[in-house]
Amino acid sequence: MNEADIRRIVAETVTETLTRIGIEADDPLEAQKDFQHLRSWRTSTETIKRQSLMTAIGIVTAGVLGLIWMAVKGQAQ
Template identity: 30%
Template sequence: MNMRDDDIRTIVIETLAEQQKLQKSVDAIVLKAVVSVLAAFGIEDDDRKEVRADLQHLRRWRKGIEQAQSYTFKAVITVIVTGVAGAVLLGIKVMLSK
């Protein structure tokens, strides 16, 4: 059975059209699910800008806390090293004065 080019072209066009319809319906279902989940969390479609701003603020807050923890760790290490060095120097001074 030989198919003509026009028949093949028609089948391909129909298949692509069917696939496009299915993709549109999948997109609609996914969008509806996402909106439903966000609504369950109390986030309405109109609140999108505010939610984005809130998340950006939380990210800045988290990064600031991480930076403060890093500085705190460095300060603690510095205090410990300085204390040990001071104790060693004091010990040497006491031994030399005997």
């Protein structure tokens, strides 16, 4: 088995593997676009999670501060 045979076998194996997992090996630009779309989707969901957490923390903090204010105001009267 020479180097050309090894290269051919590897190329066929890679092409078959990519095809089995749903990546069109003949059109790498489309695969790149798909991966870029997945990345932007992932970063969007991470941003939404982070913003939701910050909003929840803000609401809880405002509620606690409101309770403290009402307790202090109630004792002052």
